[in-house]
Amino acid sequence: MSILIKNGHVIYGENLEVVKADVLIEGNAIVKVEKGINESADTVIDAAGKVVSPGFVNLHTHSPMGLLRGLADDLPLMEWLEKHIWPKEAKLTREHIKVGAYLGALEMIKTGTTAFLDMYFQMDAVAEATLEAGLRGYLSYGMIDLGDPDRTEKEIREALREMEAIEKLNSDRVHFVFGPHAPYTCSIALLKEVRKLANEHGKLITIHVAETMAELGKIQERYGKSPVVLLDEIGFFGSDVIIAHGVWLDSRDIQILARDGVTVAHNPASNMKLASGVMPLQRLLNAGVNVGLGTDGSASNNNLDMLEEMKLAALLHKVHTLDPTVADAKTVFRMATINGAKALRLNAGVIKPGYLADVVILDFDRPHLSPMNDVVSHIVYSANGNDVETTIVDGRILMLDGEVLTLDEDRILDEAEKTIMELA
Amino acid sequence: MSILIKNGHVIYGENLEVVKADVLIEGNAIVKVEKGINESADTVIDAAGKVVSPGFVNLHTHSPMGLLRGLADDLPLMEWLEKHIWPKEAKLTREHIKVGAYLGALEMIKTGTTAFLDMYFQMDAVAEATLEAGLRGYLSYGMIDLGDPDRTEKEIREALREMEAIEKLNSDRVHFVFGPHAPYTCSIALLKEVRKLANEHGKLITIHVAETMAELGKIQERYGKSPVVLLDEIGFFGSDVIIAHGVWLDSRDIQILARDGVTVAHNPASNMKLASGVMPLQRLLNAGVNVGLGTDGSASNNNLDMLEEMKLAALLHKVHTLDPTVADAKTVFRMATINGAKALRLNAGVIKPGYLADVVILDFDRPHLSPMNDVVSHIVYSANGNDVETTIVDGRILMLDGEVLTLDEDRILDEAEKTIMELA
Numbered sequence: 001m002s003i004l005i006k007n008g009h010v011i012y013g014e015n016l017e018v019v020k021a022d023v024l025i026e027g028n029a030i031v032k033v034e035k036g037i038n039e040s041a042d043t044v045i046d047a048a049g050k051v052v053s054p055g056f057v058n059l060h061t062h063s064p065m066g067l068l069r070g071l072a073d074d075l076p077l078m079e080w081l082e083k084h085i086w087p088k089e090a091k092l093t094r095e096h097i098k099v100g101a102y103l104g105a106l107e108m109i110k111t112g113t114t115a116f117l118d119m120y121f122q123m124d125a126v127a128e129a130t131l132e133a134g135l136r137g138y139l140s141y142g143m144i145d146l147g148d149p150d151r152t153e154k155e156i157r158e159a160l161r162e163m164e165a166i167e168k169l170n171s172d173r174v175h176f177v178f179g180p181h182a183p184y185t186c187s188i189a190l191l192k193e194v195r196k197l198a199n200e201h202g203k204l205i206t207i208h209v210a211e212t213m214a215e216l217g218k219i220q221e222r223y224g225k226s227p228v229v230l231l232d233e234i235g236f237f238g239s240d241v242i243i244a245h246g247v248w249l250d251s252r253d254i255q256i257l258a259r260d261g262v263t264v265a266h267n268p269a270s271n272m273k274l275a276s277g278v279m280p281l282q283r284l285l286n287a288g289v290n291v292g293l294g295t296d297g298s299a300s301n302n303n304l305d306m307l308e309e310m311k312l313a314a315l316l317h318k319v320h321t322l323d324p325t326v327a328d329a330k331t332v333f334r335m336a337t338i339n340g341a342k343a344l345r346l347n348a349g350v351i352k353p354g355y356l357a358d359v360v361i362l363d364f365d366r367p368h369l370s371p372m373n374d375v376v377s378h379i380v381y382s383a384n385g386n387d388v389e390t391t392i393v394d395g396r397i398l399m400l401d402g403e404v405l406t407l408d409e410d411r412i413l414d415e416a417e418k419t420i421m422e423l424a
Numbered sequence: 425m426s427i428l429i430k431n432g433h434v435i436y437g438e439n440l441e442v443v444k445a446d447v448l449i450e451g452n453a454i455v456k457v458e459k460g461i462n463e464s465a466d467t468v469i470d471a472a473g474k475v476v477s478p479g480f481v482n483l484h485t486h487s488p489m490g491l492l493r494g495l496a497d498d499l500p501l502m503e504w505l506e507k508h509i510w511p512k513e514a515k516l517t518r519e520h521i522k523v524g525a526y527l528g529a530l531e532m533i534k535t536g537t538t539a540f541l542d543m544y545f546q547m548d549a550v551a552e553a554t555l556e557a558g559l560r561g562y563l564s565y566g567m568i569d570l571g572d573p574d575r576t577e578k579e580i581r582e583a584l585r586e587m588e589a590i591e592k593l594n595s596d597r598v599h600f601v602f603g604p605h606a607p608y609t610c611s612i613a614l615l616k617e618v619r620k621l622a623n624e625h626g627k628l629i630t631i632h633v634a635e636t637m638a639e640l641g642k643i644q645e646r647y648g649k650s651p652v653v654l655l656d657e658i659g660f661f662g663s664d665v666i667i668a669h670g671v672w673l674d675s676r677d678i679q680i681l682a683r684d685g686v687t688v689a690h691n692p693a694s695n696m697k698l699a700s701g702v703m704p705l706q707r708l709l710n711a712g713v714n715v716g717l718g719t720d721g722s723a724s725n726n727n728l729d730m731l732e733e734m735k736l737a738a739l740l741h742k743v744h745t746l747d748p749t750v751a752d753a754k755t756v757f758r759m760a761t762i763n764g765a766k767a768l769r770l771n772a773g774v775i776k777p778g779y780l781a782d783v784v785i786l787d788f789d790r791p792h793l794s795p796m797n798d799v800v801s802h803i804v805y806s807a808n809g810n811d812v813e814t815t816i817v818d819g820r821i822l823m824l825d826g827e828v829l830t831l832d833e834d835r836i837l838d839e840a841e842k843t844i845m846e847l848a
């Protein structure tokens with residue numbers, strides 16, 4: 001299988017240089033980026049006037065939560081969780097979660113996300129939907145034991161069950177990740193066991209850390225230290241750990257994350273909507289911490305649109321620091337592409353020969369993207385997910401000119417409506 | 425001319441109640457909103473599964489600035505203005521501005537804006553483009569005299585010239601508005617003369633006020649008071665005044681604005697991108713000030729998408745106050761519709777018999793707007809301008825199912841590219 005994308009404006013290499021060129025994909029890799037490639041290919045896409053970009057890496061989400069989109073907004077975090085989200089989630093069956101996973105996958109394909117790091121339940125069902133959709137899924141079961149040893153054991157059993165089920169699918173595109181929920185919902189015993197199991201099985205770990213001031217208070221009260229210091233002291237960190245949020249970090253925390261090569265997945269929409277706070281982006285970047293970008297779940301965003309998320313990231317940090325030069329367009333674009341891929345140890349997020357063919361094409365023939373003064377600026381500051389018209393993952397076309405090829409869009413939207421009626 | 429919109433989910437009345445109903449438009453007004461309207465109409469639109477919303481009112485923009493979109497980002501305000509924006513603007517001819525106005529109008533129609541309050545130069549050219557586009561334009565010439573009496577007179581002459589030219593067009597859809605740029609760029613003499621002329625001619629006034637801390641410093645140094653107190657003391661304010669930004673307002677300023685019925689046009693994207701600061705939305709609303717929503721120009725946003733602007737407004741104020749209950753979806757939706765219309769003394773922004781037929785239809789058959797748990801929440805938190813598929817202004821269809829009927833889209837995009845090359 002080969003794909004030749006002709007005459008696009010290509011966002012090339014790590015420096016995001018915009019060049020008019022053709023892109024040749026063979027198998028699952030980008031093999032050539034040059035003007036006037038003459039080789040024949042199984043599929044030729046005319047991208048004249050369009051933009052060829054690396055696909056986006058959503059580094060923190062709960063993809064099936066699209067089902068709960070808009071069910072409860074404008075509420076304090078604990079009221080939102082306890083009165084709305086958790087009661088609904090308690091009713092979710094494996095089938096419901098699979099419907100949610102299809103909805104999430106469909107939304108990601110349509111908005112140019114090619115890989116995502118997920119945390120939810122029944123991740124083997126999410127894996128099946130991801131495989132069918134054609135996306136790259138890094139899938140963690142969210143473990144919560146609340147300090148109860150019986151639950152610790154149960155959660156580890158469930159994680160290992162889901163790991164095995166996902167490994168049986170035997171695909172390069174779906175990966176199990178360990179996902180202890182957070183330091184305030186997981187015991188030290190669970191966290192230590194996860195670290196050990198991740199080493200044993202060679203898996204990544206993702207965990208919510210320092211999302212809210214309330215969490216900081218709880219951990220301080222229970223352990224007399226910050227969540228990051230706590231995790232550091234039990235030997236939890238490594239370059240295979242991706243912490244979500246990292247809003248409330250002090251200088252010592254940042255030093256630890258930098259020293260251990262931990263990645264932070266920044267979620268501006270969710271941190272803003274739930275009023276969690278503003279993460280110290282500039283200080284993290286200055287310390288050399290790898291920072292990726294995520295949408296969080298659709299109940300607290302309320303979508304999975306990485307283009308919107310880039311704009312939010314850029315704008316939030318400018319106003320928060322009162323410095324318009326921070327979080328510039330290229331920095332934020334890298335967070336949403338290369339940095340995310342790096343965290344997932346995925347050879348993607350860059351358009352250049354030798355990288356995996358996770359590529360999207362955006363239609364720039366639209367008033368809000370015209371004139372084409374600066375392609376990367378337009379993607380960050382003016383585009384949205386609806387501007388993506390073609391999505392390619394692992395050398396396979398998942399959406400072509402707005403038409404999703406791998407999933408039945410009408411059926412998925414119907415089932416989402418039916419499911420939410422069942423849950424009412 | 426009549427239009428019947430069948431079977432949509434209608435956002436009805438001032439309380440934004442969502443009802444399944446038909447909407448009948450006769451001439452330029454909404455005449456009936458009911459289930460199962462049987463009357464015949466010149467045009468029947470099937471809106472099953474779609475959402476029928478009031479059109480959006482962009483209460484502060486510089487619509488021709490789309491031409492400069494993305495030319496300079498991530499810069500301090502004065503460097504951005506002095507090194508990039510002003511040098512380009514100095515080269516703009518009437519023809520360039522008209523191209524920019526067409527581009528802006530096209531983008532507004534496509535993203536569901538039905539009325540806008542504009543400030544730029546050569547507004548008679550903008551008026552011609554607005555008339556052709558079919559939008560409602562409230563058009564102000566941005567007056568700047570920098571304290572030079574010769575310039576004062578020249579600016580007033582130019583404003584009156586543009587007023588006359590716009591009035592000659594003799595349309596209910598285009599209106600001249602007085603637009604002294606800001607207290608720091610206009611002399612007291614100019615501001616007083618504008619107030620007098622606005623009374624004489626029965627026109628609205630719009631002006632940038634308290635946008636940046638730098639402005640506050642300048643006015644304090646020059647006059648020993650805040651910009652709002654200054655304007656109050658010269659008798660400038662009234663319910664016909666719309667101030668843009670209002671970022672740096674103290675309690676006394678807010679009292680003055682409330683007392684005089686002044687409207688504030690909030691521009692979250694621009695205030696964030698230029699790192700101007702966060703306006704005191706909650707305190708303004710609590711004081712009873714009418715607050716509308718604007719995108720500002722595309723050079724500091726970088727688009728005219730009012731749906732994106734609503735999300736930014738909601739999210740910014742939640743995180744800034746660390747209170748997720750402020751700037752809830754309905755409050756922000758009203759800012760973008762009813763409140764803007766009220767400021768413009770326009771009987772629109774609401775779907776209800778007796779209001780002007782400024783109506784948009786959104787396609788909700790999309791993964792990011794599914795399931796349809798809450799229509800207003802989805803519009804504020806998950807939709808974007810690309811989800812608008814039909815735009816009706818003054819009872820006339822400007823866009824139907826994504827196709828703009830009043831303007832030649834390809835020609836406008838071509839001319840925008842050509843114009844920016846000329847200016848390079």
